[in-house]
Amino acid sequence: MPRDYSGVELCSRYSRVPNSLGFCGPSDVQDSFLKCILEKECDDARSSLAKFEGLYPYLDFISGKHGRDPFDPEVVEAYWLGNKLLDGFSRAEFSGHLDRLVSVGLPSFLADKLKKNLPEAPFPSHLFNVVFVGVGNITGSVLPNIENMDNCRVSCVEVVEVRKTALFTKHNPLVKKGESLAIGKDVEKKINYDSRLFRDLSAGDFVSVHWNHACEQLSNGRKRRLEEYTERVLGGIQCFHA
Secondary structure, rough: OOOOOOOOHHHHHHHHHHHHHHOOOOOOHHHHHHHHHHOOHHHHHHHHHHOOHHHHHHHHHHHHHOOOOOOOOOHHHHHOOOOOOOOOHHHHHHHOOOHHHEEEEOOHHHHHHHHHHOOOOOOHHHHHHHHHHHHHOOOOOOOOOOOHHHOOOOOOEEEEEEEOOEEEEEOOOOEOOEEEEEEEEEEEEEEEHHHHHOOOOOOOOOOEEOOOOEEEOOOOHHHHHHHHHHHHHHHHHOOOOO
């Protein structure tokens, strides 16, 4: 059964795996994420998430435009999955955001290139960062190739079979299409699964995936928004990295 989460818990669900892999955020904070998810005690997780080099500037950028807290649930959802809070950002606003990303690790020469090629409708979302700014380009932790982009983007998969520590799913991979990226046809994929984070998960359900780990069971609304903004982001940009 899909559930509503606090903004910090939702963010913890998507941030814990890349952090455990050493890709982003401070070390030794995994316990704070699990404590937030499993026990709903989230103060330490919030403090940890505020130190993520790429994540927090985006949350602050979205929340600042709309007068909300960076960990407002809709702000967090906008960044990770997509929703209406992403709409209406200008090229000038995003250019200023790129300057902030330079201050936390994005190479200045790359920021200058990106500014010249910003689409008319830039989205301050995780997917936009992955495929346009380039996965790993802020922290230098991973190579910005299509395999890592597909692993890093948040995708929606349909559960075919639930096992103790894995889900067998239908997954639509990211594929190169000329100078752009698109979503490919269904393939079977095994996804890592921590049953403590879910309840009543079964075949036919849809879950979100980040770095090959299941994050949350998606409601119809979240699934629709993720698919909509994935299409809008990919349809509006040229990829420089894959």
